Amino acid sequence: MTNINLQASEYLYTCTHGLEERSLCALEQRALFGEESANLIKSTRNIDPSRSPFIKGKLAVLFSGDSVQDIAERVNQIELGNQTFKVQYLKINDLSNEQKIEFAEQRVIEKEIGWNIIGKAKMKNPDVLFGIAPFQGRWYFGVYQESESVWLHHVKKPHEYSTAISTRLARAVVNIAVPDPAGVRVIDPCCGIGTVLVEALSMGIEIVGSDRNPLAVKGARENIAFFHYDTTVEVKDIAKQDGHYDVAIIDMPYNLYSPATPAEQFAIIQHARRIADRVLILTLEDMDEMIATAGFTIVDRCEAHKGLKALFSRQVIVCE
Numbered sequence: 001m002t003n004i005n006l007q008a009s010e011y012l013y014t015c016t017h018g019l020e021e022r023s024l025c026a027l028e029q030r031a032l033f034g035e036e037s038a039n040l041i042k043s044t045r046n047i048d049p050s051r052s053p054f055i056k057g058k059l060a061v062l063f064s065g066d067s068v069q070d071i072a073e074r075v076n077q078i079e080l081g082n083q084t085f086k087v088q089y090l091k092i093n094d095l096s097n098e099q100k101i102e103f104a105e106q107r108v109i110e111k112e113i114g115w116n117i118i119g120k121a122k123m124k125n126p127d128v129l130f131g132i133a134p135f136q137g138r139w140y141f142g143v144y145q146e147s148e149s150v151w152l153h154h155v156k157k158p159h160e161y162s163t164a165i166s167t168r169l170a171r172a173v174v175n176i177a178v179p180d181p182a183g184v185r186v187i188d189p190c191c192g193i194g195t196v197l198v199e200a201l202s203m204g205i206e207i208v209g210s211d212r213n214p215l216a217v218k219g220a221r222e223n224i225a226f227f228h229y230d231t232t233v234e235v236k237d238i239a240k241q242d243g244h245y246d247v248a249i250i251d252m253p254y255n256l257y258s259p260a261t262p263a264e265q266f267a268i269i270q271h272a273r274r275i276a277d278r279v280l281i282l283t284l285e286d287m288d289e290m291i292a293t294a295g296f297t298i299v300d301r302c303e304a305h306k307g308l309k310a311l312f313s314r315q316v317i318v319c320e
Contacts, residue, residue: 008060012133012140013041014090017054020305025054027302027316028172031179040135049147051203052175053168059090059131062142068109071132071141072116080119083127087114088144090133101134113141150202158226159193159219165251165282165314169304170199173316176300177249177280181205187245187276189238190268194220196249201229210236238271248276252283262290269294281317291319 015037017025029036032052033043049058063074089106101109113132114121131144151167165173174196178184181203188196191209193216200207201224208231211217217235224231250272253260260268265287272279273294281287282304291298296319305313 008046008062008142010042010044010061011046012059012061012090012131012135012142013043013047013049014056014059014133015039015041015052015054016056021054023302024169024172024304024316027300027318028052028054028175030300031176031318040133042135042140048203049145050150051171052147053149053151053171055147057090057131057144057146059133059140059144060142061140064138064140066138068112068132068139071139072112075113075117075141078117078119080117080128084120084122085114085117085128085130086121086123086126087111087117087130087132090131090144151199154195154198154202154227157193157198157223159223161193164193164195166306167195167199169314170195172304173249173280173282174200174203174205176316176318177247177278178205184246186247186249187241187243188249188251189236189241189272189275190250190253191220191233192216192251194223194233196251197224197231197233198227198229200249201231202227207231209233210238210241212237238268238275241271241275243275245276246278248272248279250279250281252281252285252287266290266294269296277320279319281319282314283317284314286315287317291317296320 026036029041032047033041033045035041049055063071065071087110089110109132129144130141132139132141151171154167178186186200186205186207188207188209191197191211194209197207197209197220209220210233214235217233220233250268252265269290273296298317299320300318302316303313304316
């Protein structure tokens with residue numbers, strides 16, 4: 001009998017994004033999975049789906065087969081004990097319009113699978129949510145974990161800048177900068193009010209922050225405490241930053257609260273090169289020449305747009 005608590009060896013991630021987020025989503029997927037897709041990604045990497053603003057859920061694959069019948073014949077191996085269950089057809093798939101499975105047929109598939117599972121079905125709030133989906137000519141079945149929009153809980157905080165990056169963008173940026181957090185030390189040396197810090201801390205990432213603006217640092221500390229997280233945030237210019245970090249995340253100062261001249265921007269990049277092996281830069285301006293002159297190589301990039309008309313956008317640049 002198969003124990004559903006056993007570690008799966010592969011996972012299917014359901015993904016979605018708005019048109020204006022296509023570039024950002026693709027960069028996050030390349031960082032997390034080494035590939036990009038509009039809807040489903042199969043990977044051996046086990047990632048909490050709530051890490052990403054674009055991942056809707058994760059299917060921990062228990063069985064795969066050439067047909068639904070193949071799956072139905074195997075699900076009676078599952079041990080549920082006293083747990084209730086539900087089977088859900090995952091609507092996002094890689095089928096063409098001609099091959100898409102209509103709603104009524106989706107329900108038939110769910111019933112065919114569910115009928116063969118030994119246990120008590122429960123449509124609302126089951127103990128175990130199973131998922132089934134077609135992908136690249138095969139069918140995949142397993143335990144489905146839906147994503148929680150954690151970043152939405154961080155939108156309302158005690159201190160905000162009107163020009164600060166959104167919590168959604170900040171979360172994607174952290175994933176791009178730190179795809180595998182295990183043992184990674186991170187710094188945000190121009191942290192502002194701490195939007196990036198909050199998202200990183202909520203994912204259990206070891207990160208510290210600093211900013212030369214005392215008011216920004218005060219706001220960052222209060223925002224972090226408001227969400228019951230904890231880290232060090234110092235009043236310090238990056239030029240005086242000591243120590244060495246695996247990753248630095250820098251939202252380049254540009255607004256009324258933290259203005260920076262081109263010379264100061266270049267100095268920030270130079271010091272980032274000194275204190276970190278890998279740096280992610282967010283900027284409204286073209287800084288490729290500065291980045292190269294500082295000794296970095298740009299390994300990947302995207303544009304993060306605010307709104308469909310892309311009237312306001314930042315470049316997200318990964319440097320090593």
